[in-house]
Amino acid sequence: MKLELQGITKRFGALTANDHIDLTAEPGEIHALLGENGAGKSTLMNVLYGLYQADEGRILLDDVPQHFAGPGDAMNAGIGMVHQHFMLVPVFTVAENVMLGHEETTFGGRLDLPGARAKVREISRRFGFDVDPDAIVEELPVGVQQRVEIIKALSREAKVLIFDEPTAVLTPQETDELMAIMRQLRDAGTAIVFITHKLREVREVADRITVIRLGKVVGEAEPTASNAELASLMVGRSVELTVQKEPATPGETALVVDGLRVIDAIGQVVVDDVSFELHRGEILAIAGVQGNGQTELTEAILGLQDRVEGRILLDGREIQGQSVRRVLDAGVGFVPEDRTEDGLVGEFTIAENLMLDRSYRSPFVRRGWLKLVDLAQFAADKVKEFDIRSQGITTPVGRLSGGNQQKVVLARELSRDLRLFVAAQPTRGIDVGSIEFVHKRIVATRDEGVPVIVVSTELDEVTALADRIAVMYRGAIVGIVPADTPRDVLGLMMAGETPDAPDSENHQKEQLA
Incomplete structure (x- = not known):
């Protein structure tokens, strides 16, 4: 027909x-x-x-x-x-x-x-x-x-x-x-x-x-x-599709996740005894089909999950069990997988969204008063630096395209003094040109020595950004493998098979060479 x-x-x-x-x-x-x-x-x-x-x-x-x-x-x-x-x-x-x-x-x-x-x-x-x-x-x-x-x-x-x-x-x-x-x-x-x-x-x-x-x-x-x-x-323009990055030079251990379990509202274990380490200056990409515990893992790191067991250490300090504000103040930057629901307030302006993490303190607030001139200058600088296409810093963020909304989230999170950067589905729903920009900023963050976790269901994105890849299946980490692991091996891991490669890391535990 x-x-x-x-x-x-x-x-x-x-x-x-x-x-x-x-x-x-x-x-x-x-x-x-x-x-x-x-x-x-x-x-x-x-x-x-x-x-x-x-x-x-x-x-x-x-x-x-x-x-x-x-x-x-x-x-x-x-x-x-x-x-x-x-x-x-x-x-x-x-x-x-x-x-x-x-x-x-x-x-x-x-x-x-x-x-x-x-x-x-x-x-x-x-x-x-x-x-x-x-x-x-x-x-x-x-x-x-x-x-x-x-x-x-x-x-x-x-x-x-x-x-x-x-x-x-x-x-x-x-x-x-x-x-x-x-x-x-x-x-x-x-x-x-x-x-x-x-x-x-x-x-x-x-x-x-x-x-x-x-x-x-x-x-x-x-x-x-x-x-x-x-x-x-x-x-509508030429785009650089290949992620350009130098090999990682990992530094000291920054993040330790040990025996992490997350239990949902109906009593199901959605993150099952997950353990890994992350070093400064490297990107750990977490791969897997959507719904295998990746969302709950990132939310547990940020303090958004209520029923959590195990330890999460950032620079030797326990952040598991802390409030979201305390985790953010400890230097964790977070890009949620749903920016419209969890990352932005659509009715707020670009400038207001850029100060959400710090709306209660310096440099935007002094003695309880909002410093509008400083906020306006900061927002104008970030709009220029992150190439946020808009009619100005007073534009409601809900009127922006998906790619520009994501740039607002990135600009806010990356403008802080970070000790850890977590990006969940960082390019979901944005155009190829914006993807190019987001990838460059993630790599630049790694190169500044910040440890980065990227969660993505796009395998091409995982292999392009990662220095190491952790694959999750039914709440557990099947294995942590090098970034050059073949796609077919990663695919089998995403279906629950433990990798046989000699350079793969032990189930739930890892050791850098």
């Missing part, structure tokens, strides 16, 4: 999220839609799937105009979507999830679960998915859960499949398996729209590439195009 979008325009008030976008996906073709977060990719696909109604333009299937009042209409027309965040009921079986919303009954009025099981087996056999229809979804690996999403779409005879950032929660091996599945589907005649911001993946699997920026199509490219060419199209 041929899919064609003509002049699709979608507005949200004064914001034009999609501006007269044209796109065609032919049967037996993988058409990649490439663009940064906020470029309008997901909005366009939500229009296609009936979740949004376009203000202008039309959708055609095999040259026939369509009107979708909701996802049900899109599915009935032969369109399926594999969402970034799976739309599955964890406690249901595979077969129950596949038939959910499209329940069929037998002559006696019972749900036709045998028919659903047979459908799962038939699709699994056809594409080599190896999925048990009676398996409970929450007990399946993430990669298999994604196959269940694909089976759901195929069971409804989808002829056009939309993959919306499908590799966000996958290990490298699971990503490779997904690429192979996409090629199988293409070869079977399915038209595929692959939405992503990852250059390596789009070049590996796409037949054609459309690039959108700020809601508009800015060009098309062949898979043979270089990463630099694609990145330039995405951001």
